Amino acid sequence: MSRRLTVRRHLRPWQAVGLAGTLFCALVVLAGAWTRLMDAGLGCPDWPGCYGALVVPDATRAAAHSPEVPLEATKAWLEMLHRYLAAALGGLALALTVAGAWLRRRVAGYPWRLTLVLLAALMVQGAFGAFTVTFKLWPQVVTLHLLGGLTIMALFLWLTLRLRRLAAGAAPQGRPRRLSAPWAVAVALLVLQLALGGWTSSNYAGIACQGFPTCNGAWTAALDWGEGFHLTQTVGPNYLHGQLHAEARSAIQVAHRLGAAALLASLLLLGLRHRRDRRLRPWVWLALGVSLAQAGLGVANVLLWLPLGLALLHTAGAVLLVAAMTLAVWHRRWAPAAVSLPEPRKEWIHA
Template identity: 30%
Template sequence: MTDSAAATRFRRLGTLTIFAVYFVIMVGGIVRASGAGMGCPDWPTCFGQWVPPMHENQLPANYHEIYAARGYENTNFNPVKTWTEYTNRLVGVSIGFLIFLTAWSSRIYLKTDKAIFYLALSVFFLVGFQGWLGSAVVASNLKPFMITLHMLLALFIVALLIYAIARSQKNLLANLDCQWLERKHITVLKVAMLMTLIQIAMGTQVRESVDFIAHQHSYIDRQYWRDSFPIIFYIHRSFSSVILFTNLWLAWKIRQNTEKHSLLWRMAYVLIGLITTAILAGVSLDRLDFPVVAQPIHLLMANLIFGAQFFIFICLNYSTKKVLTTQPVFQNR
């Protein structure tokens, strides 16, 4: 038997880590939306210092030439962008400590469920790789492909964390009432998760195009950016309606068949709230000339949507296993 107090600490620490990872994703979105990705042109230091300067006069007089020789042309010190990127790095380091503590606390499952420990340990090593990838992003001078890979790895890390925490609570999740569940519900949920991943992939392509357009306009004249949008932007925008109605159907089925205020009932409302917020942020990007604040919100909501869908899927999976031991779960009705 696993010590209940230690299991509770693991669950709470793991949950805190999940939210912290989502926070660093949002901060990364702020960095990207504000054009602060090269606020620190070197890594792990920032302008050669562990604590970046506050004023340009704290840098060598020839720092432009120094960084031009390293492949970073037109490097101009901007304290706001520099400290925005530096804050992003500090948050990332803090996440590393949290994930280490999560992995350390998961050792209590070595005798009862080794998979939980190995999942947490894998996350720890992946975060280390993510840190290296962050340095590669800077070294690549913010190549769009590298930025997208950096974000997708963060999404994968969150999914592993969610699964590890949910697996540690599988006995509790097995008690969820899923007598109503049919095969079509699971199928639609899988399709919904796949659609979310496709939408995120398309979103990264749109983001790359916007980065290129923004660079052409020197990150000003946002009202003219829309004139240069590629066709994938309009596909991405229209596909959001398909995603909304698919998840509305799922949420309605959950609300219709589960007890009010139960875990699944609340998750259904959370899912629709996240999708609605993502769509509203997307509309503001389209119609309000790409306000900076809307971009990280849109990115964060996309990641949270997949996380919510994945958690619902895990809940249904564990509860279904219990039902299968007593009666067939996928009945023809």
């Protein structure tokens, strides 16, 4: 058996681990969203334990540890479950780093640097998890924490695709294509829209505008853009349920809507640009389709006054959108040269 074939077989289990990490990270993001939607982000007043314990204690011990924060057992358990899942994800990344990247760092083309970046990103994400509690749901930290979770999921997926390509015997020295300006704009708009979504959620602006497409029955509603995007808010107050006034929250909601429209337009242009590329077209249209569904969920959340299940589904849509865009970018960078569809034949009927 050739050495190359042996290496390829040894990579397959780690490819499966990378895919498991992608799915598990999506679960952690959704668990964090559910914790936030249930107002359980401060269910435990300390970190990494809960009232000084590794499991949720009884009311007596909780009162002795933090008498100013009464124990709400359900919220505390939701918060701790999220932490347990995040810790397990960190252990998975550590296994990928030690048993995967370190032991195979001499294998030509093995993405060990990407694995180290993934582990470092998880460590930073853990710090933001701590800051979320210690800064009492400060919107800047909560938004960055959400972006960090989605970034880690994209890194897991990218690592899986790299391992799959290597296991399939692709030439490790091949260079990916650079992203063109329309692709760079689409990626930038996606990141901006995710940040706006996190900012909307962390400032409790999900239903600041009643009705759609107007905001509170008007096209030019009273909007306070300066206060809504005042990024140097004071650290210290408890930001549970938000601190901004109605006009500031309305401005955030309108910005999120405008960001969705810009992202949809960008993805539509990409779809039209690559409509004749057989290899790339399905992935671009997938990203556009998920974006359309996500926009529909956003509208439904506004019209139905943000029901919990639908709000969680909106976060799941963001997860799927990141995955779809990651796949589209991957195929843009690594797919072979475009194969265009043939021009439709013109048949002339002579009288």
